Amino acid sequence: xxxxxxxxxxxxxxxxxxxxxxxxxxxxxxxxxxxxxxxxxxxxxxxxxxxxxxxxxxxxxxxxxxxxxxxxxxxxxxxxxxxxxxxxxxxxxxxxxxxxxxxxxx
Amino acid sequence: xxxxxxxxxxxxxxxxxxxxxxxxxxxxxxxxxxxxxxxxxxxxxxxxxxxxxxxxxxxxxxxxxxxxxxxxxxxxxxxxxxxxxxxxxxxxxxxxxxxxxxxxxxxxxxxxxxxxxxxxxxxxxxxxxxxxxxxxxxxxxxxxxxxxxxxxxxxxxxxxxxxxxxxxxxxxxxxxxxxxxxxxxxxxxxxxxxxxxxxxxxxxxxxxxxxxxxxxxxxxxxxxxxxxxxxxxxxxxxxxxxxxxxxxxxxxxxxxxxxxxxxxxxxxxxxxxxxxxxxxxxxxxxxxxxxxxxxxxxxxxxxxxxxxxxx
Numbered sequence: 001x002x003x004x005x006x007x008x009x010x011x012x013x014x015x016x017x018x019x020x021x022x023x024x025x026x027x028x029x030x031x032x033x034x035x036x037x038x039x040x041x042x043x044x045x046x047x048x049x050x051x052x053x054x055x056x057x058x059x060x061x062x063x064x065x066x067x068x069x070x071x072x073x074x075x076x077x078x079x080x081x082x083x084x085x086x087x088x089x090x091x092x093x094x095x096x097x098x099x100x101x102x103x104x105x106x
Numbered sequence: 107x108x109x110x111x112x113x114x115x116x117x118x119x120x121x122x123x124x125x126x127x128x129x130x131x132x133x134x135x136x137x138x139x140x141x142x143x144x145x146x147x148x149x150x151x152x153x154x155x156x157x158x159x160x161x162x163x164x165x166x167x168x169x170x171x172x173x174x175x176x177x178x179x180x181x182x183x184x185x186x187x188x189x190x191x192x193x194x195x196x197x198x199x200x201x202x203x204x205x206x207x208x209x210x211x212x213x214x215x216x217x218x219x220x221x222x223x224x225x226x227x228x229x230x231x232x233x234x235x236x237x238x239x240x241x242x243x244x245x246x247x248x249x250x251x252x253x254x255x256x257x258x259x260x261x262x263x264x265x266x267x268x269x270x271x272x273x274x275x276x277x278x279x280x281x282x283x284x285x286x287x288x289x290x291x292x293x294x295x296x297x298x299x300x301x302x303x304x305x306x307x308x309x310x311x312x313x314x315x316x317x318x319x320x321x322x323x324x325x326x327x328x329x330x331x332x333x334x335x336x337x338x339x340x341x342x343x344x345x346x347x348x349x350x351x352x353x354x355x356x357x358x359x360x361x362x363x364x365x366x367x368x369x370x371x372x373x374x375x376x377x378x379x380x381x382x383x384x385x386x387x388x389x390x391x392x393x394x395x396x397x398x399x400x401x402x403x404x405x406x407x408x409x410x411x412x413x414x415x416x417x
Contacts, residue, residue: 075417076402076417082406083381083382083385083405083406084378084381084403084404084405084406085402085403085404085405085406086401086402086403086404087401087402087403087404087417088399088400088401089400089401095301095304095307095308096298096307096308096309096310096311096416096417097307097308098298098300098306098307098308099296099297099298099308099311100296101123101280101282101287101295101296101297101298102282102285102297102298102299102300102308103282103285103286103287103297103298103299103300103319103320103321103356104284104285104299104300104305104321104323105285105300105302105321105322105323105325105326105354
């Protein structure tokens, strides 16, 4: 009888422990998921911000490159201002062959 | 399935080229856009006797006139641009063009007749020249001048063709109607700007993956009557051919219709003035102007559209 009593105690305590551990595990997993979601969200936001800044940066770089190109070595003498780039053809001009896709008078 | 397909056909008085990455085998995109351009021309050409536009031009003033929804939409946009540009862009130049002898498609012209000055003088239209009734898709004219959609129609129809294809899942392509073009997708393309002084050469080239481009030029579609040269671009504020040092204007914008309207206006103004005008009225657009001396005037805003520029 005594043995049975101790067995019941052990099984009972074991069950509670297992159940508590299970709850803890579930809780930890949910927390982990929440943290993970939070990370993803943050990461996504960061990515978006990064992409936006990249686009802005790209745009700025492109404009800077455009304004600083040394075109005077080519077919044109180039003057820059904030509002317009003026390219004047040099005497000896090397024509560009027509592209496959072209915009022209319509 | 992603397959590169292309199509070339004649329409709208020019050659129309399209190249797309078609993703649905069931989609007959060629039929779709050929039908679209043919439909648009049958509705909006002022050279067709049976077009909706011709019927509108022949209708009396101060009368409610129901019109085809396509004509309604393009007319509404044209009128919006007319007001935004203080009628530099003016769709009411049909009568003037007729008086200058431009009565038939340029490709079919034989000889241009004598130039007839407008006996009543020229009056700039106003925002009250045309009323719109959206519920009925109807308009009411308040002036007699005929409407010509030559400065916007092609661009508008290219924009619409692009939307038709995009809505069918075509995620990449280019549509080019005589140099007015839309490019979309992720793939970069090299686009040449024809040299107005030597059509078989490019005067500039740029690399672009998405955007709208249109070019206007005063040398093409020009004609001579008794020693006097005329061309198809009319300054809507004067009713006359503009006197400008600009020979050609290429515009990059968010829509082809907008690029086309701006390109026309840049051919009306002195080059430097045009640059200022563009910055003030369409700051997000960009241009490459060629003047009579062969100089290029390029706005730095071109960096919004192009990845690379070669001159």
